[in-house]
Amino acid sequence: MREIRYLEALTEALREEMRRDPSVVIIGEDVRHSLRGVTKGIIDEFGPDRIFDTPISEAGFTGLATGAAMAGMRPVVEYQINALIFVAFDQLVDQAQKLRYMMGGQGKIPVTYLVVASGARRGLAGQHSDHPYPLLVHMGMKAVMPSTPRDAKGLFKAAIREDDPVVVFAPAALLPVKGAVPEGEYTIPLGQAEVKREGSDLTIIAVGPLVPEALKCAESLASEGIAAEVLDPRSLLPLDRETILASARKTGRVILFDDSNRTCGYAAELSAVIAEEAWDSLRAPIRRITRADVPVPFSPPLEAYVLPSRDRLLEECRQLLTGSRA
């Protein structure tokens, strides 16, 4: 199968959906010149009536997308940096996310929000390094975070076709990564987790950019005779509880590996789901490796300390196995 980059997979998805459905339009900052790379070449094919460069006005264009969607469009909104979710927060969670319900189920709001560089990139400090998915999911917003180019294309396409608002988190760390992507038409439905590697001794549930790290960790563990299963939820809401619970029951040991803040973070939710439903299969306490509860510091040694790392995961996996009840 051909290999393309994660970023290119997103572009392909967008191109295909725009060809398929004339109501798909793009709205965002510097999207014609494609500062982020996803909209590269799109203007040449679709022209200025389908791709809109906005002023720096995230609250404004987010709300505009809601109205356009209610009136029959299918906007894809690109946020230039992860923190712009915060600038647009009211329009996301109080408007787009609540309106249909509050209108008694009238209409639909099919907007896709693309957070193109979610998470930390070296040296960007506190205001450019957040992974704001738990906040949105907490408010009931559908959200996905693909970890491979194949998933990126399939989930982005599914998100664009979904009749509700959906946020697509494309982690900064994964954008340049290459992987196999099928040639033909396909989508990956929301709400389906995937076991990325089978194993019987413990389950690592990794989210987004940490999935490849977890796979590398599982490889090291394999050389020590430990069989780790790596599970990627992919779809953060709706969450595929069944696949997660099945893996937890199978191995009896779970480590959550998540790059959102620890307190009220995504790992806390996953941990609660497993503790509630699969507690009788667990052979050891659930463990979490997350981001620390501080803004990402600028200085490289500080930054490395607050972000979840593969080394830390490896250490915790080993401890979990030696310290667990037989």
Added chain:
Amino acid sequence: MNPTHPLDRDKLIGFYRTMRLIRRFEERVVELVNRDEIPGVTHEYVGQEAVATGVCHALRPDDVITSTHRGHGHILAKGGDPRRMIAELMGKTTGYNLGRGGSMHIADLSLGIYGANGIVGAGSPIACGAALAAKLHGIDRVAVAFFGDGGMNQGVVHEALNLAAIWKLPVIFVCENNGYAISASIKEMAALERLADRAAAYGMPGEWVDGMDVLAVHAATTRAVERVRGGAGPMLLECRTYRFVGHFTAEKARGLKYRTEEEIAEWRKRDPLVIYPAWLRQEGICDPAQVDAEVEALLEEAVAFARQSPFPAPDEALDGMYAVPYPGFPARGW
């Protein structure tokens, strides 16, 4: 340039020293970014030096500024120490923010610098808050909010303009109109020619000034400061300027192209670091080469200082989050 300028010699030389310091600081920073001694990206202020210099030299040391993602110039002009700035850019313990902030977040409260900011427009309401506090404390302090032409379209800036207007806060909103917000031309992003005209909608005066002319910026700001300090309420000052370089350090490498070479060359002809020193020499005010040498020595020392400074220890990362920490908070990640 106005040869019968009322300012004294020291002041005029001071303008040049600051502009030269900003220009050379930025050039050094680019070198250090390219050598990977500075992590991440920086947004250089090259071309806009006359604005920060003209504005900040019209302020008192205890006046407050809020800055932007392109903040090095504002901070140097307000008296920031280049040694601690470079140290911060390198992520060292001796940096202004103890390595927590980097290029986009340098702050020095003791100099009235309430922070550069990575979120466009976010500094404006903060400047209003500093102004409100000054008013309530009975101090005749002025606050300046810097933002770009792109920032002028942020909702929060408009909310700040209105707050300042209704409460007659001593704030000067300085819009540095360099024509572009990354690739977006302000001609396409605003339907009016002069952004200063927006002031009328808030019931405050708006003024337009040539941001390539340090004397013009300084004169306009001096008038604004007098008015605002006198309790007459806020004003909006638009400085028309240009950035000669990319939006950020790596722009060229990314192949981003949204301005013509002719346009850049046209503006380069008005480079304040060519025009102004030539004027100083011609008027016999000083030999700019002497200032250049001073600046070079200062920057040399700053880079050496930063290089010699240590990195913070990793487990200090959780320190400083709260003024009042509790055991176990903030939590680490495992």
